[in-house]
Amino acid sequence: MPKQNTAGDGADAAQQGGASSATTAGEPGARKREKNASKPAAERAVNQRADALRNRAAILAATPIALRKNPDASIADIAVEAGIGRMTLYGHFKSRAELLDAALVDGLERAEAVLSTVDLDGDPAAALARLIESSWSLLDQVSGLLVVAQKEVPAHRIRQMHEKAEARMRGLLERGQAEDVFRGDLPVDWLLAVTHAAMNAAAAESTAGRLRPADAPRYINATLAQAFAATA
């Protein structure tokens, strides 16, 4: 409570906000090799070499995997998982916090890409089923990252990124309640929490070997459909 935070130090974590704050002013030995890794993600990508891009992608892909294997995975572990050197990783992300932030953004973008194609109209129950079917594993992967990032990335960042995905689900649940398809005796927040919990449970059971991944969406849907149904 007094102080804490591993090394992430949380304070900064480089937002995408303004232009480059990275330009070294007049410091004495300051002018070094300028890796543009330190630039905000936005204006990079212009100059990137193909292999660098590949490595970046490899890191982003490896991060959730390594973190799922071991939530306490170090930067070195992640680098190994990505098949590159630790220093190369630092070339792309200058701190652990920045890496987690980027991995989170990447994961959520990926999820968005899938989720945004799901048809949310029609029967809310069916729509919920479609949503879960097409994304439970993806969302779960992200939520694994989320747990780890919680301690090292500022809370407002997390909320901000999570918002869009959550809003979609919440909207659906609200509509379902309004149309009397979902029960109205429980708050939407709770239904949302239960939905997340069910997906997490499925993921946990799956990695524990007690549940075949292919069965997961069926179980989740069977459970939620009945749990959420309005008592006619």
Added chain:
Amino acid sequence: MPKQNTAGDGADAAQQGGASSATTAGEPGARKREKNASKPAAERAVNQRADALRNRAAILAATPIALRKNPDASIADIAVEAGIGRMTLYGHFKSRAELLDAALVDGLERAEAVLSTVDLDGDPAAALARLIESSWSLLDQVSGLLVVAQKEVPAHRIRQMHEKAEARMRGLLERGQAEDVFRGDLPVDWLLAVTHAAMNAAAAESTAGRLRPADAPRYINATLAQAFAATA
């Protein structure tokens, strides 16, 4: 009253060795200070001074609290939470793993004390409700510990301790399925997982301030009752 040698003194060294290794012989007070803290928990408690016992209890009580505030709490943090010095804590538990193990045992014993009084007969659905009502916060507290302990206490220890509590719940669910009160189209393992998940979700929502603790059991039960009900 040279040496009372009440099992205590000698036994310390006895960890696994002989009883009276402390040769009363020669030097008056030459012997080192032997804290019996390092004894197996079993044979302690005979000789304990009142304040030591109090401190031990304070540590055991503080551990889940400190760990809930911050899952990465250090030994020092826990000592502060308990209101004692770090070294005193080490006097009672010689390693972090031992502390967590003891806290887990303590928590589960406490839970057992409550759970064993719950009537499990009659309508399985009602019994499930009673079980949850009387223990969700307790079980959740333990499960908070569990998550932390996972990495530092051997898995078999965990299983072994958890077994009794889990068997009770599983038995109830199985009976419910057998009596056609709970749905049979989903495996018991899954129902169990969902139950845990719901309790965890309630705890999380509660600490996040989105759910009044008093409402928690009602929400959990309302959700599970419908989710588990057999389709008549």
Added chain:
DNA sequence: CTTAACTCGTGCATGCGAGTACGAGTTGTA
């Protein structure tokens, strides 16, 4: 083919938490 961009090992400074060692002071209890 030339060069900037990139990889990546080695080495180092730093910080932090777990445990240990020592010992002086305090307190419960016989």
Added chain:
DNA sequence: TACAACTCGTACTCGCATGCACGAGTTAAG
């Protein structure tokens, strides 16, 4: 009261992860 039992600060050692500095080698792209 006397003494063992206990508390608890100080000051280590140790291991480990982060992040920086340097620099030589490698690779993609104009």
